[in-house]
Amino acid sequence: MTSSSFKFKCFQYFFIIIFMLHVYAATSILSSSPDNSSFNNFLEIAKSPEVFDWMVSIRRKIHENPELGYEEFDTSERIRSELDKMGIPYKHPVAITGVIGFIGTGLPPFVALRADMDALPIQEMVEWEHKSKVAGKMHACGHDAHATMLLGAAKILKHHEKEIQGTVVLVFQPAEEGSGGARKIVESGVLQNVTAIFGLHIAPELPVGEVASRSGPILAGGGRFEAKISGKGGHAAIPHHSIDPILAASNGIISLQQLVSREADPLDTQVVTVAKFQGGSTFNVIPDYVTIGGTYRAFSKQSFDQLRLRIEQIIVGQAAVHRCNATVDFLDEVKPSYPPTVNDGDLHEHFVNVAVSMLGINNVKSAMTPAMTSEDFAFYQEVIPGYFFILGVKNASHKRFQPSLHSPYLQINEDGLPYGAALHASLASSYLLKHHHHVHGV
Template identity: 60%
Template sequence: MMFRFQEEVEWEHRSKAAGRMHACGHDAHTAMLLGAARILHDHRHELQGTVVLLFQPGEEVGSGAKKMVEAGAVDNVEAIFGFHVTVMLPTGVVGSRAGPLLAGCGFFEAVITGKGGHAAIPHSSVDPVLAASSVVLALQSLVSREADPLEAQVVTVTRFRGGGAFNVIPDSATIGGTFRCFSNEGFMRLKRRIEEVIVAQSAVHRCGAVVDFHAGGRPLLPPTINSAALHAHFQAVAAETVGAGAVRAAMAPCMGSEDFAAFSEAVPSSHFYFVGIRNETAGSVHDAHSPHFRVDEGALPYGAAMHASLAMTYLQRKQREAPHDEL
């Protein structure tokens, strides 16, 4: 995705459009998958099945994978792997975990409506700013008082807009934010409770409220949960490809989200992992979405080799496990 901020690194691949940059590494993902395609093509006579390569668009807005699923891209696919580059791991290192890896993610926007009027006579108005302020505070109790302390969850309000003049109570106020959770059950409960709290707390202050969970066209993304069997496969392949010492097989889960989860819903046997790009010498030390973000191109062969090896060895294993007629 191209972001509207100025790229603050000087390098060969800097955007030619001012204020635009590729700040997350999806160009590297494409290059890695093209590299995997080359490897698979060179070894096509050794393949014992079909490999589908998915060049996923729109990851940042959370809609690309879903559209590909709807278009039939993963029909008849029985296992699927995906990756993302990260500066959390050095170049040459890969990592993942079994079970929940990335959180489910939702966004919400609520319009809280009252009755505007002059700030000097507040009793003649119904103040939506006060109602919205109460809503923001009440939403914090969903994690602190309703969630199991052992289950990580996040509810964060990031937007608060109401009125424009210092002496006028507006007719409405708008708040918005995000919520995250590692289980589908917890994620849907959070969604339900966010709406209930916003509507009920607004009513306490005599205001109405409408909640939108698809503001800006963003879909709800379920958690990214790795198959235990495919994670074992990933560990074995990674040890052979990059060396056992360069495999982080028990990474901590991350509250970030990934619409690879849409593929996982369609193909339950799924696995997502990270490819390290941290390299101080190359200047690859800044997190994604930073104007200083850059990819260490030395990481490209590792991603290409991992994806090609995961596919080839998976097909070989399935072929060995397939029942054969006795002569």
């Protein structure tokens, strides 16, 4: 054998070995995932006219009849009616209007899927056949779609109930928009046996068929504060006879801005915003008091709690410097603060496997940039490993202006509904299959 032919043979063997290693690695990765072959047609089922048209009909009925937090009586009744038709048992009422459904064996392991139901106090400005029928209320955050997709997942899972290796818990939750309905669900005890929970949120800027998420912090903790700074009113022409609360409040606001610029680690993203300032009613009278209010955000519980502590210290301290008194209310009873939304690492791996299998790797954004908005899904994650992801529902039109969430002009693409339903169903069923093996030693 010549030297050149010997080298050629070596290269051949080398590439054969590399190819076999790749095949082995791919086989190992696939075999390490639970066998979910029974569940790999969920998206096809969700897109079928029977299921898709049914979901569209439900979403539009909910959209026409929006209800605010803890007032979702009609929405709850509509959901229960659909569960009854499917023969799915449930608990009601939970957290006033909440509905908790059950599909599967009724035995461990238990995995939960969550959808919120409440609307916003916004007047809808979109002109279409199914516009809100309630003045000043609108599903401007997509919760009508969330509830619909969970019902869609329920329909799919019920059809495959005999194959489910455990129990799927359906959480139709009230009052996500500022009132912490998730906390009431947790406090009710209905999730005490659940070992994982999944939730999603629509994104009008993300194309249909795409999802986005990340491991670790994905949304910030969010809190509110309101402060009353009291002084002594008087004529603006003789300020030395008064104690000016406007000056005290103004210095307090400037000092609050330094919490982030001078006390926070530059690599630990935080926000403090004063968005409310009310005081005085005329140009030549110093008022007796002023009211300021705002929000604070952070991605870690420690930073969030530190911001809360310092906000009160600064407002009270700056008021005292200017001879005023101040009280700070964090509105916990009315609008509880939300913890940071932090995705479990193992569930992130599970989500990526399921989503890539269903949607393709190019449609799964698994390292999205965290956002400073808040979600009460975080209350579940404080007691249960949880995972939250974003689902594309970008409008099919090619308008330059794409309305955001909480906009009176929000329009969602209903073609996204099957993707949410199928992902919900697949995430839960494959999770149970995997953990049934662990529980039962298979």
